Amino acid sequence: MPNRLSSEPNRQRKMNRSDDCCDELKLADFRVGVDNVIFSVDTDLKRLLVLLVMRQEEPFLGQWSLPGTLVRNGEALEAAADRILAEKIRVQNLYLEQLYTFGGPMRDPREAEASYGVRYLSVSYFALVRYSEAELIADGVSGIAWYPMSQLPELAFDHSKIIQYGHCRLRNKLEYSPVAFEVLPDLFTLSDLYQLYTTVLGEHFSDYSNFRSRLLKLKFLQDSGVKASRGAGRPASLYKFDAEAFEPLKDKALVFI
Amino acid sequence: MPNRLSSEPNRQRKMNRSDDCCDELKLADFRVGVDNVIFSVDTDLKRLLVLLVMRQEEPFLGQWSLPGTLVRNGEALEAAADRILAEKIRVQNLYLEQLYTFGGPMRDPREAEASYGVRYLSVSYFALVRYSEAELIADGVSGIAWYPMSQLPELAFDHSKIIQYGHCRLRNKLEYSPVAFEVLPDLFTLSDLYQLYTTVLGEHFSDYSNFRSRLLKLKFLQDSGVKASRGAGRPASLYKFDAEAFEPLKDKALVFI
DNA sequence: TATTATTATGGTAGTTTTAACCAAAAGTCA
DNA sequence: TGACTTTTGGTTAAAACTACCATAATAATA
Numbered sequence: 251m252p253n254r255l256s257s258e259p260n261r262q263r264k265m266n267r268s269d270d271c272c273d274e275l276k277l278a279d280f281r282v283g284v285d286n287v288i289f290s291v292d293t294d295l296k297r298l299l300v301l302l303v304m305r306q307e308e309p310f311l312g313q314w315s316l317p318g319t320l321v322r323n324g325e326a327l328e329a330a331a332d333r334i335l336a337e338k339i340r341v342q343n344l345y346l347e348q349l350y351t352f353g354g355p356m357r358d359p360r361e362a363e364a365s366y367g368v369r370y371l372s373v374s375y376f377a378l379v380r381y382s383e384a385e386l387i388a389d390g391v392s393g394i395a396w397y398p399m400s401q402l403p404e405l406a407f408d409h410s411k412i413i414q415y416g417h418c419r420l421r422n423k424l425e426y427s428p429v430a431f432e433v434l435p436d437l438f439t440l441s442d443l444y445q446l447y448t449t450v451l452g453e454h455f456s457d458y459s460n461f462r463s464r465l466l467k468l469k470f471l472q473d474s475g476v477k478a479s480r481g482a483g484r485p486a487s488l489y490k491f492d493a494e495a496f497e498p499l500k501d502k503a504l505v506f507i
Numbered sequence: 508m509p510n511r512l513s514s515e516p517n518r519q520r521k522m523n524r525s526d527d528c529c530d531e532l533k534l535a536d537f538r539v540g541v542d543n544v545i546f547s548v549d550t551d552l553k554r555l556l557v558l559l560v561m562r563q564e565e566p567f568l569g570q571w572s573l574p575g576t577l578v579r580n581g582e583a584l585e586a587a588a589d590r591i592l593a594e595k596i597r598v599q600n601l602y603l604e605q606l607y608t609f610g611g612p613m614r615d616p617r618e619a620e621a622s623y624g625v626r627y628l629s630v631s632y633f634a635l636v637r638y639s640e641a642e643l644i645a646d647g648v649s650g651i652a653w654y655p656m657s658q659l660p661e662l663a664f665d666h667s668k669i670i671q672y673g674h675c676r677l678r679n680k681l682e683y684s685p686v687a688f689e690v691l692p693d694l695f696t697l698s699d700l701y702q703l704y705t706t707v708l709g710e711h712f713s714d715y716s717n718f719r720s721r722l723l724k725l726k727f728l729q730d731s732g733v734k735a736s737r738g739a740g741r742p743a744s745l746y747k748f749d750a751e752a753f754e755p756l757k758d759k760a761l762v763f764i
Numbered sequence: 765t766a767t768t769a770t771t772a773t774g775g776t777a778g779t780t781t782t783a784a785c786c787a788a789a790a791g792t793c794a
Numbered sequence: 795t796g797a798c799t800t801t802t803g804g805t806t807a808a809a810a811c812t813a814c815c816a817t818a819a820t821a822a823t824a
Contacts (some may be wrong), residue, residue, distance in 0.1 A: 276580045301595035312593040323533045347790025351608040353584040484819035740800025741790040
């Protein structure tokens, strides 16, 4: 049985490769998984959160891990990422993009168990969702929770590394792209926006007053005229992101630390 | 025979997945390839070049394509990228990093031929090598050539898209990271550096004089004291990149358009 | 109701950075 | 020698950034 499977890729290879000479070099047979690093920002408590699920099977039974799935027949990678996200949370607004592909040998303990050369490869995706409206879907079996980035538990596989990688991407995205507006409500105050930035980037990247004037000077935030009164203090103007006005600023930096 | 193979992933799945309910959804069986977008810069002729090889087999027999390979047993993804690069060119200095993973269904025509659900996934890598010292390795069978980015031929698979993606990455890398110094000689003139930037980014990103003073103010270029006289004109100072002095500038931008 | 606390807003002044030039220095080439 | 080329090191005006500050408009409170 191991022989049957391990000889199969060799025949394929003869048909498909050009620059190989040694028949004893076997091609790996892959299972491809998608793992999502799903971030959200709780601006009230000033916490950056990442979504974790508890594994219900070996390996790493009972440990927290990134929500993931193996890719199905005929399913695009991004479709698999969308599917696993939709299975775990209900959201209205989200941003999703590919992060990195982790595929070193022995990153999954199951590779050691099998005598033939099956490999597990993880294409990770990075997502940012609106926290206030995200509803976690508990399937009644496996645990699911938002964990603050500052208090991550021990994670299955190489998922800690994947999260660190995602955290870097999140910071860069926020600085260099209008990703914030994907997860803010249609109408938001400049203070909402500032809270989001400081929660992810830290307090030290800019003064609130300067943050305001820099963004307003760029002319892609439309004042809706409507005011929002939330507790004490002068009511704030509600703004709207104008994608058309932002267009010429594409691939320019927005904010710097 | 198709049945034997297509039923195999299903048994695996029952053992390995948690949140699936429908047995008719089959997991895909993957071949994982690595494709390299290898750039070099010919500063004399002011051309950005990408390395292409001619395919010697179906599909796309006789068409130009990115140099690639299928991943072997026990081989890390980056190791496969290194291997294919070393098979095609001899270089001393190079920069290599993962680019993107393309894995939509039907991106490879071979998927249609097989009645079982084999999928071809491409993990692409981005490389920048020093042009002047890069020696192409012709294996006597398949063609190999540097093509200017401005005159790319029709390419196999989705390789045109991969190259466009790589071109974006190259521009960003050059602006935001010291990748240029990986492919310049140890000693170089500021003019050499400027030629590299203008060839990739276009003439309009900065005046030579301003480019010089901005870089020198950052204090990570050491003047070696040695002068280089190349043809007419005042001899230029040869500089050296000081990685230690650059350290605090990591993840800050270097040059802006 | 008058006062205080809180948040939003709009500004100023000093410094730094950028952009667009310019002129001298130090070579080669004819 | 004189013309030409390339490097080098400026200058200057405009723009942007930083660290503040004053005021406006509301809620909470005495």
